[in-house]
Amino acid sequence: MNWPPAPRRVPKSVQGAMYALQRRRVVNRLTARFGGAFSLNVPLWGRMVVVTDPALAKQVFAADPEVLGNIQPNLSRMFGPGSIFALDGAEHRARRKLLTPPFHGKAMHRYEAIVEEETRRELACWPENTEFQTLEPMMRITLNIILRAIFGAGGAELEGLRRGIPPWVTLGSRLVVLPSPRRDFGPWRRLRQYREEYDALVGTLIDRAIADPDLDDRTDVLSVLVRSRYEDGTAMSRSDIADELLTLLAAGHETTASTLAWAFERISRHPEVLARLVAEADTDDNEYRQAVIYEVQRNRTVIDFAARNVNAPVFELGDYRIPRGASVSVSLAQMHWNATAFPEPQRFDPQRFLGQRPSVSFWMPFGGGTRRCVGAAFANMEMDVVLRTVLRSVRIDTTDRPAEKIHNRGVAFTPRDGGRVTVHRL
Template identity: 50%
Template sequence: MAKATTDPVRLPPGPRLPKWVQGASFLAAPYALPAGLARRYGGAVSMRMPVFGQTVVVTDPVLVKDLFSTGNELIERPTNLGRVVGPGSMWSLNGSALVERRRLLVPPFHGKRVAEYERIVEEETLREIATWPQGCEFETLDSMMRITLNVILRAVFGAQGSELDELREVMPPSVELGSRLAMLPEVVLRDLGRWSPGGRIVRYRRRIDSVVDKLIADARSDPAFDDRPDVLTLLLAARYEDGQPISDAHISDELVTLMAAGHETTSLSLAWAVERLRRHPQLLARLTDEVDAGASRLRQATIWEVQRTRPVVNATMRRTLQRIRLGDWVIPGDSTLLISIELAQQHPDHFPYPHSFDPDRYLTSGKTPPAWVAFGGGVYRCIGSAFATMEMDVAIRTMLRELRFEPTDEQPERRHSRGTNMAPARGGRAVVYRRPGGVLGHAPARTDAAQTSLGSPSATS
């Protein structure tokens, strides 16, 4: 891990171009630029950029793990995302306040609790793929968004009826806009009127808070409160060590955070899974055979490999609170650390043939190596990692059980930035046919007209 030090500053090498040129280059090529710099300068590179200031781009997996294991008295996560979702969100917290909040939030997303949500995931996956056309190419991303949105609303919010409909309408545009604004200067988030980005965020949030306030009131008045499985109820019942509950305002912020973290990211990973599997027909056939046999080992390895080669969050940031030693370098306080998850997971010393999509690399050990950091690490590691993995596993299992995906020899889909997340540029396109014997195999396929009327992605030949 990184250590505090009083040694003289010793920054890694890097380009000497004006900071506005470096900043513009990074915005234009957020993946290609760090990759090129790593090839030229090594696993840590110094840059100077507007807004971020002195920046060290870290791609060496060893240094990445060191940073993830460093205490939050030395480095902290910038609160850019917290400014979007609210002051009560864990994305706005650091230090002991974050540790306390994590202690309350982690239990609902692990162990038996996660398994209880599998039925919801399968129901929502079946509901959505029943609308998919057969034999026509279409984008799967919008469908994946609907699956994960409905799962989160039911499992986390406990929403139903009109509240479910309202959140279905307001959450997706709110999350997408927030993702795009999160890395921009704070001035962009100010409410400058109805059509300003900050004004739109404020109006989305008022609608969300109105629904959440009603859900909180309904949960508290429910005679079966103690038996409710949704995360909202668990947060209402949670207590800090001093016996105090989480405030309603902070619960609302946390629910929006869980939505932002768990809805878009998982749906993008599912779209990437479709994109990857269609280009690896032998693996696709093996996975289908495994589903039919009731096994899951290869499917879990495939999920890990999707997240390694196409991480939705391909980088994360930290800020130094004081001077630290990181490997051979001494980095001053108030510096930005830009940690490349994607490049760390493509290091050939840790992942042989790193650009090959090869889930078999995990089958011998049955686990990921330490350099696999798709969910981050340390106190900032994603608390919903087990939930997201379960959701992907059940959704992929259900799709492979019910559908035959037509392979393709088209070029891989490019990465497309959605702000903080990376999506397949063409939406994870697929061609599917229903398999006989499945649940959907006994139901009539929807026509393209019905597909369009439901608001699903229209098919294109």
């Protein structure tokens, strides 16, 4: 075997704590010291190779799933064994086939009205002439959108999910980077209780969908999954549907809301960008708005790594030879701050993406390869419509204050002060 270089004489427990709590800082320092790949030994994942070179990252994402498979352990610890995060190989490919149709093509247009309606509902509560955090309002917007578009929830079930999901997401995102205890206690017991409440509510929604005579006409994802079939004609189990819906909610709720909060933090500090966005919002175009969204995702990366497990006896990564059982993690934040691909990477400049789509070799906020986020198109549509609706409804003040610092919420990286802005109604 030929491992990439590693920091010496640093205990495994210390490496693990630093990686969990100060991942960005650790990766930045070790990249400056070792270059495009280095090794760590951390709790939960063991021996891990961290990749920061785009050519090596491309090799990771292009690898056959039989060679580089699902990272172990993964987010299925929180979402359940029926989550797409728990699946590998043929099972993973079959599940993606069922999940892809609701998030592409004409299906997106059916969800736009829900996004605009929920954004306007939240806008009605925004204070005028008073600075406030946008992160929490964005959390509420994205949660309500998902509950309606994905769960098809309404009435008592909608209210129950609205109450129970936010604390579950917050607690789960903090615990997911920690080893699971053998017995539930404290926060892990609370997490299990949240899950039991969720299962009861979703069970009611599944029963209602099955009994609905108009099931074939419904467009919410829950209904799509209830009536979908694998190639052998079998249906998804109720528990798998519940796990998958929870996965879609958790993976799309906090990350999309965090990106939108960063968008408000960024545009309020760049008057020329904000002015151009406002002018475009009065038209049917969205070319510049898309460029801004791409640049926010690059400049303020919310999910900063995507990992794989070595399934083959040996994985050859550049000049290195990594043995079976090791983990390989691509630092997405380092990809986005690559100075060759993005000159002056610290500069916020939507012009980088104007008139062209981002290169998947360097821009990868949704991960890459066969495990790229299945809801990427939905998240992009969501951010586009939310920004358009806000810009058509309020005027955002600009500020010359320093940029908000990056805050680690466990999984997602958010503005430390919540993406604060001051607005005035039009």
